[in-house]
Amino acid sequence: MTTGRIYERMAVVGFGLIGSSVARIARERGVVGEIIAVDASEKHRERIEALGLADRVTGDIAEGVAGADLVVFAVPVLAMGEAMAAAAAALAPGATITDVGSVKGSVAEALAASAPDNVFVIPGHPIAGTENSGPDAGFAELFDGRWVILTPDDGREDPAYAEAVAKLASFWRGCGAQVEVMDVKHHDLVLAITSHLPHLIAYNIVGTASDLEGVTEGEVMKYSAGGFRDFTRIAASDPTMWRDIFVANKEAVLEVLGRFTEDLQALSRQIRWGEADKLHDLFTRTRAIRRGVIALGQESAEPNFGRDRGKH
Ligand SMILES: NC(=O)C1=CN([C@@H]2O[C@H](COP(=O)(O)OP(=O)(O)OC[C@H]3O[C@@H](n4cnc5c(N)ncnc54)[C@H](O)[C@@H]3O)[C@@H](O)[C@H]2O)C=CC1
Ligand SMILES: O=C(O)C(=O)Cc1ccc(O)cc1
Numbered sequence: 001m002t003t004g005r006i007y008e009r010m011a012v013v014g015f016g017l018i019g020s021s022v023a024r025i026a027r028e029r030g031v032v033g034e035i036i037a038v039d040a041s042e043k044h045r046e047r048i049e050a051l052g053l054a055d056r057v058t059g060d061i062a063e064g065v066a067g068a069d070l071v072v073f074a075v076p077v078l079a080m081g082e083a084m085a086a087a088a089a090a091l092a093p094g095a096t097i098t099d100v101g102s103v104k105g106s107v108a109e110a111l112a113a114s115a116p117d118n119v120f121v122i123p124g125h126p127i128a129g130t131e132n133s134g135p136d137a138g139f140a141e142l143f144d145g146r147w148v149i150l151t152p153d154d155g156r157e158d159p160a161y162a163e164a165v166a167k168l169a170s171f172w173r174g175c176g177a178q179v180e181v182m183d184v185k186h187h188d189l190v191l192a193i194t195s196h197l198p199h200l201i202a203y204n205i206v207g208t209a210s211d212l213e214g215v216t217e218g219e220v221m222k223y224s225a226g227g228f229r230d231f232t233r234i235a236a237s238d239p240t241m242w243r244d245i246f247v248a249n250k251e252a253v254l255e256v257l258g259r260f261t262e263d264l265q266a267l268s269r270q271i272r273w274g275e276a277d278k279l280h281d282l283f284t285r286t287r288a289i290r291r292g293v294i295a296l297g298q299e300s301a302e303p304n305f306g307r308d309r310g311k312h
Contacts, residue, residue, distance in 0.1 A: 003029050003174035006167060007096075011036040011068035013061055013083050015048050017129060018100045019074030020138030022175065023053050028140050031174035038064035039135075040075075047135045062090035070171070073099035073111070077244040081110030093118040096164050100126055102195065102241070104151045104187045106248040112153070120164035123151045125187065126177060127195070131237040143177040151184045192252035196245055197260060200253070202234035203242070 010032040012019040019037075026032045037054035038061050039045050048057050058064045065071050065087045075083050080101055091097065097119050101107040108123045115121045128146035130137065150172075152165045169179040182190075209220045209228070224232070246253055270278045 003031050003170075005033055006031045006171045006174060007033070007068075007070040009034040009036065009068045010070040010072065011038060011065045012054075012072045012074055013038040013064065013087065014073060014075030014079070015039040015044060015053070015057075015135050016074065017133045017135075017137040018126065018142075019072065020048070020051075020053055020135040021140065021142040022072055022074065022100070024138055024140040025143060025175045026171075027053075029174050029176075031171055032070065036064050036068060044135050051135065053135065053138075061086040065092075065095075066090045067092055069095050070168075071095060071097045073097070073101070076238075076241050077101045077103050077107055077248045079244075080107045081113060084111050085114040088114045088116060091116060091119050095119045096168055097121045098124045098150075098168060100124060102191065102245050103248040104149075104184045108151060108153070108184050120161055121153065122165055122168050123184070124168070124172070125149045125151075125191070126172075127191075128177075131233055133238045133241070141176070143172070143175050146177050148172040148177040148179050149182050149187055150179060151182055151187055154183070188249050188252045189255070192249055193256045196249055196253050197256050199234055199237060199242055200246070200257070202231040205231050206235040 010023070010026060012023055012035065015023065015037040016039075019039075023035050023037065027035060034056075035054045037045070037048045037057045038059070039048065039057070040059060042059065045057050045059060048054055056064075061083060069092060071087065071091065073080050073083055080099055084097070087097075093116075097111065097115060098121075099107055099111060101123070102125060104123050104125060108121075111121050111123060126143055126146060126148045128142050130142075150165060150169060152161070165181070169181075172179050205228070209215070210217050212220075220228070267279070267282070269275075
């Protein structure tokens with residue numbers, strides 16, 4: 001598929017799994033003219049050069065974003081504010097500033113805090129990723145058919161801002177994604193249950209299994225069935241990225257965790273009292289949800305489908 005050029009120069013600040021995937025697909029589809037990679041890690045900059053993923057590579061944020069009409073911040077959530085502050089004075093008037101952070105409330109605030117008035121800040125989040133990180137882990141097909149949620153500032157009513165939102169949505173569609181606009185707070189609640197809590201559960205179950213007296217770590221790995229293996233994949237996700245997500249989305253995560261804990265207590269009671277029908281009812285309901293997800297095309301029936309792409 002070919003799409004016309006939407007932005008002349010895209011600067012990607014933080015050129016890891018997500019940033020390099022955006023660059024790969026944007027170049028492949030011709031939706032941007034020039035790509036500037038900005039990354040704080042010298043090792044990553046060397047890899048970006050070696051892989052030929054950008055037209056220019058720099059460690060200097062201000063130098064990298066200068067003259068860009070699209071700036072994509074793809075650093076860990078708690079690093080967004082500082083990165084934006086370093087970019088602010090160099091941003092081109094009329095530029096669109098977006099991000100890919102997994103939490104939107106705190107990131108939207110952090111971006112707005114130092115953004116000049118003459119740019120369009122439109123926070124975003126592609127709901128696509130893997131447990132891998134760094135520029136080698138990215139791949140062009142990552143966003144294919146996936147959702148990208150944009151959380152524009154609903155206090156800005158000028159037509160130029162609406163136009164900038166529409167243009168950014170076209171960019172993501174050009175990268176193969178589907179676009180939805182959502183309120184920041186709602187985004188953080190939805191993602192707390194669909195993404196953040198599942199990761200917390202994975203981190204916890206793998207931790208519990210490795211600490212369990214009477215069962216060796218060797219046995220845990222040797223006899224792990226599919227379910228536990230899936231948890232170990234998720235629990236291998238980047239520690240910095242996930243630390244930041246839980247710190248930044250504290251309120252929504254604690255809210256869904258409270259509900260989850262209550263439901264887990266109820267399950268525990270059903271097991272204790274042999275309430276087999278109640279267990280069966282829940283498992284029937286959850287099976288229908290999974291089948292609904294597959295019917296919507298959000299997941300393959302094959303376990304681990306596409307998950308090993310971009311592994312290094
Ligand atoms: N990994 C995933 O599956 C997904 C991640 N996200 C979000 O995307 C963002 C990036 O995540 P990944 O690409 O997975 O991480 P990553 O670790 O692969 O890439 C982050 C890159 O940013 C660079 N970096 C860190 N701090 C920096 C700074 N202050 N200035 C310049 N460069 C800096 C790192 O050197 C690294 O190359 C995060 O905010 C995360 O929440 C969103 C969707 C999926
Ligand atoms: O690898 C997985 O299972 C993921 O869930 C990827 C992912 C991680 C964080 C996001 O904000 C969005 C997607």
